Amino acid sequence: MPLYHQPVDAAEVPRFAGHSTFMRLPSVATAEGLDIALVGIPWDGGTTNRAGARHGPREVRNLSSLMRSAHHVSGIAPYEIANIADVGDLSVNPINLLDGMERIEKGMAQIVANGALPLSVGGDHLTTLPVLRSVSGGLRAVGNPLGMIQFDAHSDTNDTYFGGNRYTHGTPFRRAIEEGLLDPTRIVQIGIRGSVYGPGEHDWAKAQGVRIIYMEEFIRRGPDDVMAEATQIVGCQPTYVTFDVDAIDPSMAPGTGTPEIGGLTTREAQQMLRLLHPVNIVGADVVEVAPPLDVGGMTALVGATVMFELLCIIANQVRQERSG
Amino acid sequence: MPLYHQPVDAAEVPRFAGHSTFMRLPSVATAEGLDIALVGIPWDGGTTNRAGARHGPREVRNLSSLMRSAHHVSGIAPYEIANIADVGDLSVNPINLLDGMERIEKGMAQIVANGALPLSVGGDHLTTLPVLRSVSGGLRAVGNPLGMIQFDAHSDTNDTYFGGNRYTHGTPFRRAIEEGLLDPTRIVQIGIRGSVYGPGEHDWAKAQGVRIIYMEEFIRRGPDDVMAEATQIVGCQPTYVTFDVDAIDPSMAPGTGTPEIGGLTTREAQQMLRLLHPVNIVGADVVEVAPPLDVGGMTALVGATVMFELLCIIANQVRQERSG
Amino acid sequence: MPLYHQPVDAAEVPRFAGHSTFMRLPSVATAEGLDIALVGIPWDGGTTNRAGARHGPREVRNLSSLMRSAHHVSGIAPYEIANIADVGDLSVNPINLLDGMERIEKGMAQIVANGALPLSVGGDHLTTLPVLRSVSGGLRAVGNPLGMIQFDAHSDTNDTYFGGNRYTHGTPFRRAIEEGLLDPTRIVQIGIRGSVYGPGEHDWAKAQGVRIIYMEEFIRRGPDDVMAEATQIVGCQPTYVTFDVDAIDPSMAPGTGTPEIGGLTTREAQQMLRLLHPVNIVGADVVEVAPPLDVGGMTALVGATVMFELLCIIANQVRQERSG
């Protein structure tokens, strides 16, 4: 009998059968006893243009049925080395922005309080703000500002929209820095690109010390070099990893609200994710998968695979912490 | 030279060419001088489940390019008898519910103040609440509660969602009755169907005097009989007409957030709309067209045609008022 | 061994296997020896708005793989009583309107010269004009103007488009009447509806004696009554049957260039087609199936089934002629 929760075996039960959970893992009521909690945050209340990310968790669960139980490169078998389950979706409120954020913060706080490391699926990028509030205040982070590695087409450090509204999926990291949740000098943003509101759009973030690696710099340097710098910047202090699926090129991830052509390939993204192992990860997410805008489930598949890559890295970290 | 604004002639300029406006009419800056203002309200802030109606105006404009200039049954040629144009979209706020409603109310107030009768395209059904605030306070209604004929699968008279939230696309007409915008004894709801939250879901509305004509009653009686009753109920007092596209069967209008099978056919709906002529219409809308959920533009085509049916009825009313 | 060409048996070879031909019949090089020639006319050169009907024959062939070998109501087994095959597509020219029409006329003339009765799949409705030129001059019609039963949302008797262009899919039957191919007093148009260019759009056709049965009249009278009149009008003289798939409601046939809501149901259409038996049919077609605009192959399936209904009627007529 296995030590930990195991996914349904696709060589016994076909992938299209059975309830749809993240990675076909058991669905559990709370994060108690878990090392890693897989959790959905079905909320896109901060979306300024094309909504749909509220449906992200359901479709990422569906496509995660294609994931098997071990990583073909690292050999990591996460379910052998860590206790992992699907804790369901956080409570949300689709028609009330502030209440929505509060519910997410509280829901995530319970997971963190149980000692589980959260790996969540949004939802739009504003979901990361209440998540950071809970994670940065949790045991792993002990209240210090977190570092962050952000894969994204957009810096998401704008100030306000539509006449002074401060909370949107274009502003979460400005708010997180202002709230002291993130240490801007330990933030690295990779894959940034696309037209901007003005030549100075990123000035504020840069002035805070955020390291923006534009797509063009990434293309010149490549995944290894960029990740060497990124992991050096965040160091060994607690760090959050956030993966906005629009970091990926729209040909590979069309189902997202704000696509920008000329993006990362999945190969590049996978190579970078596998280089996260030196990072002290205290939480991670995949956001902005918007199924109503998707074609053929392509984006949900990318989301599910990115989630599996992150899961392997984090499970290995759990093992190292346990043995170390 | 024509007296009034004319649509682009499809026998001269193909329907796929030129800017996309409602009915291929000119786009004008304000409603000044218009008899009827066609206006978009791209907002779905009140949507509790599947969003997308924010994109409704754009796609209804696109498909309205298939409308020609006269009605094949009544012979009404609206652009010969009334001054009609596309006044663009009202200002909205996708991330702030109360501000969004306020902007809609203000934008609509300007149209009403110009003496134009508004025919709008949502947006979700909550948009009708701020519209009613402006229309009921305008010159045509002089502050008295309005009657309303509502084509819909849902009564939209629920009370609250998600812990006390009073403004959603499931609650607008409870609020409108409470605010004195609508006279419940002069409300007729046609096409109501689908599972309910409980056997008593419509008790409040019925207690106020709202006349709910369930789909099953409609099927038994047919369009003529039902409309005879409906027009008798609203009488000659100012009345608003609201058409939720989910009144129509999902096979004909799949692109909507809350579809219910067993709905009205477009033939039945057209027959009913053509029987609206005795009604004293002070405004009308088509709501809940959600393009990201649509297939092949079917729902936007239904929306555009319903809009044209309403436009013919209203233009004829304008002519009668003018001559009478 | 059967007397006539037989379709592939779906109880032996699955429907998705084998070459795609009309009704899974053999593909033959010419119409020689055939009673009925199934033929494609992949051309939409006359389309004024949304093209795509050029792809109609291929997709109708694909979906015709769902047709079996006998009619469940009449019991007609067409392949037992008539020699029928797929003669391929007529030569067309997608970039030259007049050459395209000429090629279609010539190709159809060869089929007619072989004594086969053509059942074709367009293509847009302008294809019917060159077809009528050949069919009306063929042996069955001996040069007299034909009668015509037309199922359609549009009368297609407009005069010119885009500054004097006389040949479009909105004008074929004006031209056919002018050219003496059709006897206007023996034309019946069923299902006409949708907004018009002006209240007098159909005046010319009516003045010629064309009988237009608008959708609203059809709804009142029903299929039986309408077909009784239609068959009486065309009488026993040679008659062409043309089925524009936009006669059918867009919910059932969305894949067409000029959809109009409030159309015929397939049930009504099938009932009418089965009442064609008294008519002296000299040719028939199904037009305006536009696969790039279709969803889920629905329209091509309607096209294929309408084709099968027509085929059964025509095969039975062949048998009666042979035995009579």
Added chain:
Amino acid sequence: MPLYHQPVDAAEVPRFAGHSTFMRLPSVATAEGLDIALVGIPWDGGTTNRAGARHGPREVRNLSSLMRSAHHVSGIAPYEIANIADVGDLSVNPINLLDGMERIEKGMAQIVANGALPLSVGGDHLTTLPVLRSVSGGLRAVGNPLGMIQFDAHSDTNDTYFGGNRYTHGTPFRRAIEEGLLDPTRIVQIGIRGSVYGPGEHDWAKAQGVRIIYMEEFIRRGPDDVMAEATQIVGCQPTYVTFDVDAIDPSMAPGTGTPEIGGLTTREAQQMLRLLHPVNIVGADVVEVAPPLDVGGMTALVGATVMFELLCIIANQVRQERSG
């Protein structure tokens, strides 16, 4: 605290949130203690043409999130009067037909042994054969042949395919009659239509006493009259209800392997389902929902709603049995 399992309340948790189960009910491990077991049978091993029904349960679960908790016509609130839950999917084998059928039979036998009445979602129509084996042998049926009301475009009483293969989705009820599971004189098939393999395709079934109500007879007589006959034929003896989604017109249910135009409307189907109350139902299913062929989730929505209609009827029967 409620007596029975309750669905998640959509006024508290939005419909897109949380795990996807039938009707948003709890997922339970076995049918123990249940009155009605909702169960998926994700298997299309008997499909002779277009596969995809194996994905039916997952998508019907997704769309069943749109169902609320009471019936708007009958007022039945199933979760107040019966204990109902989602027992997951039966074990299947997508690559071995006979093993697949055996697994289904065994899985269903456990549900029946627990005293629960099964309401299942296929899967193709061959799944009904092993289900009937278990249900007919269960306590409710005590081994006597069952009656059956079948909503379907096809009789499914063919003999063999592809050279002697006896088990396909076109043959289940021939086998069930041969095996003595069904009493052919108590079988009613409603909605049968579409081209046939030959004029005598249904002779065998008719010779056994099966009552086939073709679509054309249905259209003439209407739902009430047809159901009066159907319920009279099956009488008060144990009866199974099977609903092949291709009974419904393809415009409303395009996502199925063998669509036939000219089908039932959902309104007609709902009216008939609501007239099932006199029947002694021992099990029911909805089959042939094939999501890869669906557009916009329309077919899965029909499947989910049919399931809810059946659930209300069966729950009411449970209450009557309990009280009676």
Added chain:
Amino acid sequence: MPLYHQPVDAAEVPRFAGHSTFMRLPSVATAEGLDIALVGIPWDGGTTNRAGARHGPREVRNLSSLMRSAHHVSGIAPYEIANIADVGDLSVNPINLLDGMERIEKGMAQIVANGALPLSVGGDHLTTLPVLRSVSGGLRAVGNPLGMIQFDAHSDTNDTYFGGNRYTHGTPFRRAIEEGLLDPTRIVQIGIRGSVYGPGEHDWAKAQGVRIIYMEEFIRRGPDDVMAEATQIVGCQPTYVTFDVDAIDPSMAPGTGTPEIGGLTTREAQQMLRLLHPVNIVGADVVEVAPPLDVGGMTALVGATVMFELLCIIANQVRQERSG
């Protein structure tokens, strides 16, 4: 108050709101006073296979709503340095090839006569021929043959189709060279690939001096090297830039009539477009975006972004001309 026309600000008006124009710029009646005229050419009369590019301008306008106001790499803010607006669509004729070309030529001549530099969106590639006739005869080119940089999968220098037809989207540049509009020794074609009609298909073009850079050579050399050669070839003489979206790989731009796998990535294309600055551009276009063949708006997004890249380059050229 800004000197020049400004786009609607997406931080004030959401991107889904308001009329759909190129880049959300004002729609103006003529090119008078403009430095750069954005214009649609909704015409695919020259398309030999899959039509649909006639719908290109409308969807590129829609997706151009995702463009912001400055370039994130060059910092160019086009609306600060040049007067730019949307002048609507040129007059076209979808059913008459020669008239269609004439209308395009005339429409473009007016823009050129106003001194505006045209940046157009097709339409198929035959649209470029009448455009070149006007542009090459305009003030900027003073009648000398133009150079051309062409991004494309196909050389488009074939001779005739379908029996002598000289004007198709496969022949424009043969005609343009024959007409003396283009100087073949100053034409560079980049991205050419895909199977050919015969080994000598490109012999004529090469014999004229056209420089064809096949995809394979491009892959070996890379964007920088290829553009160094290309800009050297066209030199400082007036040059036209034409971007056929099928230059891009079909995974990124599926919505086009003649896709060829193995194409340019958008990253490569963007890198090349940004290297156009030394070129003396007198006009540019993006062609062959065919929305009915698109999936999820991906191709229209590529088209809109390529348009923005070109706009930045051209606006900068305008500034340099003005200042220098």
Added chain:
Amino acid sequence: MPLYHQPVDAAEVPRFAGHSTFMRLPSVATAEGLDIALVGIPWDGGTTNRAGARHGPREVRNLSSLMRSAHHVSGIAPYEIANIADVGDLSVNPINLLDGMERIEKGMAQIVANGALPLSVGGDHLTTLPVLRSVSGGLRAVGNPLGMIQFDAHSDTNDTYFGGNRYTHGTPFRRAIEEGLLDPTRIVQIGIRGSVYGPGEHDWAKAQGVRIIYMEEFIRRGPDDVMAEATQIVGCQPTYVTFDVDAIDPSMAPGTGTPEIGGLTTREAQQMLRLLHPVNIVGADVVEVAPPLDVGGMTALVGATVMFELLCIIANQVRQERSG
């Protein structure tokens, strides 16, 4: 008059016209007289998850209409140097796995007996097993185990599924090695990636001597280096080439049952296919194109183009054998 079968000329007959055959070649009844037989195998009986590849041949035929007659890089004009035709689809059985495999083996044996080299389109990857049985026993292979170059995301050397089932699309090459059809030391698998059932999933294959080139090694080394090794491993002995379309990245080939992100680009695949010329090819296939899962025909286009690339290589080999 040409020596060999010629495809329909797209400069005479548009690509959308005429019957749909592979490469628009003639359809012939048997492989007699052919050098290369193009053949479909519409069967996905071994598919453990998402079916649909049974529809592969039909859609690859459709999209192969975009292929022209010569290769733009090698200049090979296959129809000038070899006799090639479409021999239709092999007999299959969609509901009986073992019978299905037997039919495929027999059908392929007839082609091989005619001396034609088969280039087939599946179908799922289990189809390759019966094909190998026939090819390895044919004249070209004279019974010796074949070498194989396999482009694939998966090794397909698992043992059993669903409790001992040995024949699935995940096991064909384990079986082929066990049956002595393939020489494991002459098998090269390129593009392998994606999560695995366990760290040791490929141990058996590696122990047999199969050379697995994982995606990551491929990325490091590139197409030229990898193919140098692959062609060296298979040597000059008879070799089969199998191309599973899931080798290609899902952004380029989404229409397949088991997609894995991070795959080969089509550019890389084309480069490798062009390097196959030293190999002694005795048969080849393209498998796992699943049209119901495809978007916009992208995957079928990739399948058709890969088929054309293979055809050119094989035709050239035929010419060399003939002349040599």
